Amino acid sequence: MDTIGLLFPRKCFGCGKFDSYICEDCVKSIPKVKQICAVCKKPSRNGYTHLRCKKEGAPDRLISVFPYKGAVKKAILTMKYKFAYDIGKSLAQLTFERWGKIKGKYLLAPLPLHEKRFNWRGFNQSEEIGKHLAKLTGWRFVPDLLIKKKMTKPQVELGKEERHINVKNVFSINPKYLGWKLKSNVILLDDVWTTGTTMKEGIKALKTFGFKKVWGLAVAKSGVGNRR
Ligand SMILES: [Zn+2]
Ligand SMILES: [Zn+2]
Numbered sequence: 001m002d003t004i005g006l007l008f009p010r011k012c013f014g015c016g017k018f019d020s021y022i023c024e025d026c027v028k029s030i031p032k033v034k035q036i037c038a039v040c041k042k043p044s045r046n047g048y049t050h051l052r053c054k055k056e057g058a059p060d061r062l063i064s065v066f067p068y069k070g071a072v073k074k075a076i077l078t079m080k081y082k083f084a085y086d087i088g089k090s091l092a093q094l095t096f097e098r099w100g101k102i103k104g105k106y107l108l109a110p111l112p113l114h115e116k117r118f119n120w121r122g123f124n125q126s127e128e129i130g131k132h133l134a135k136l137t138g139w140r141f142v143p144d145l146l147i148k149k150k151m152t153k154p155q156v157e158l159g160k161e162e163r164h165i166n167v168k169n170v171f172s173i174n175p176k177y178l179g180w181k182l183k184s185n186v187i188l189l190d191d192v193w194t195t196g197t198t199m200k201e202g203i204k205a206l207k208t209f210g211f212k213k214v215w216g217l218a219v220a221k222s223g224v225g226n227r228r
Pocket of ligand 1: 012013014015016017022023024025026027
């Protein structure tokens with residue numbers, strides 16, 4: 001057993017029962033997320049962007065898998081700040097069970113972290129989850145499809161207006177993929193959807209590059225619209 005395993009025994013973040021990070025009973029008790037349109041944030045069936053909200057560079061769909069609270073929130077935070085890689089596999093499995101059976105050919109790309117933060121944290125949690133999710137879904141995993149152009153301050157330290165400026169045009173397509181023929185649709189994965197600003201910038205970069213359909217997939221969605 002490695003040190004991570006010793007520090008993080010497989011114990012349910014919901015009820016404390018051993019053997020899994022989120023046990024079956026606790027998974028069942030997690031409410032469904034009310035899906036929203038990524039543009040206007042109002043309810044939308046299956047997360048598709050409203051016709052009236054469609055504009056150039058906008059996401060075509062946003063899928064939020066779980067509300068960002070309780071056991072899921074604890075799992076994500078523990079993974080993120082305690083370097084507990086193993087939790088990513090469980091979160092991928094849970095994501096797959098709720099939303100992974102989507103038919104069609106997709107590229108799955110994680111929303112990147114900036115290099116400096118990547119190094120400090122040691123890993124990008126969205127990439128970890130994505131790696132496992134791609135194996136389960138059969139989607140083609142392209143971990144470095146998007147790259148970040150410059151350092152941004154952590155979003156939480158900024159006001160709404162600053163947040164927007166902070167992430168404006170920070171993403172671009174990795175030059176090694178510039179010659180790609182764009183037949184696939186892309187699913188951009190992030191662990192938590194908060195304001196959606198960063199995710200939407202990533203999607204905009206992909207659509208500007210020429211991908212026709214780009215969806216956001218958030219393992220958890222924080223904020224309003226979650227059913228209690
Ligand atoms: Zn439990
Ligand atoms: Zn809308």
